[in-house]
Amino acid sequence: MKLNILYLLYKSKTNSKGLCPIRCRITYSKKRKEFSTGQFVNPKNWNSKQQLVKPLEPEADHINSQLSLIKTKINKAFLLLQIKEENFTVNDVYSFYKGEKTSKPLSIPLLPNALEILEQYKEGGDYVFTRISNQRYNSYLKEIANIVGINKNLTTHIARKTFASTVLLYNDVPMEIVSELLGHSSMKITQDSYGKVVQKKVSLAMERLKGS
Structure with missing residues (x-):
């Protein structure tokens, strides 16, 4: 078929x-x-x-x-x-x-900056922020990028990739934890998506060893 x-x-x-x-x-x-x-x-x-x-x-x-x-x-x-x-x-x-979507409930610890933002908007109820579509959210990100002069196509997907690579993997957070924080249904999805980041870290580590 x-x-x-x-x-x-x-x-x-x-x-x-x-x-x-x-x-x-x-x-x-x-x-x-x-x-x-x-x-x-x-x-x-x-x-x-x-x-x-x-x-x-x-x-x-x-x-x-x-x-x-x-x-x-x-x-x-x-x-x-x-x-x-x-x-x-x-x-x-x-x-x-x-791939990244999963039906299982997740409990994810937040960094201090994120917690500070949540506290500012917390008013009770089931949700902290108004629920909007991914498309609408991305359009807001584009407006923000234009206002502050960021010459990048900002999207929620880019945000996830940046968080996983720059914030997590480049700070030596294990792949298993990255997979859990992203809500991936299997480790393979994480490895396929971010394997190159790990390879780059290995190359950098080897270069440091050569120089020592």
């Missing part, structure tokens, strides 16, 4: 800047699963046939790169599910692609 991956524009959700979200639709066994890619584009700069953003778009290279990455990860998830030789659905493909 073939897996089909299609990108499409959600034009009814075009924002004030004339950009509309790019969604991804996975079709398998005549069932569909659709989700947001977190990317936005001017509809005039979208090539539906080639499934690419035209060069006229300011962030064309970055968006195309992200779309390619998503497609690669989905195909990888599909392949791994096929290897298991068990029946699976389009939702299983999506869940395997996301």
Whole structure:
């Protein structure tokens, strides 16, 4: 059974800047699963046939790169599910692609700066912050980046990667603990995602030994 991956524009959700979200639709066994890619584009700069953003778009290279990455990860998830030789659905493909999501409850200790922020907004109730979509959260991050002059595409995914690599792994936190803090369903997901960081640390350690 073939897996089909299609990108499409959600034009009814075009924002004030004339950009509309790019969604991804996975079709398998005549069932569909659709989700947001977190990317936005001017509809005039979208090539539906080639499934690419035209060069006229300011962030064309970055968006195309992200779309390619998503497609690669989905195909990888599909392949791994096929290897298991068990029946699976389009939702299983999506869940395997996301990887980082898990249904188990997590108790995660926070650093002092994070605790200080939580205390400022704590007013009782089940949640400290208003619950919003990942897409809306990412749009807020972009606004903050523009205001403070950060020339990076800030997203929640980038935040997770930075926390895992710069804050945890580069401070010698064991991979097992990193996996638990990120809520990964298996150690393999963590190793596949952050193995290069560990390799770089090994190389740096060897260089220090050579110099001693």
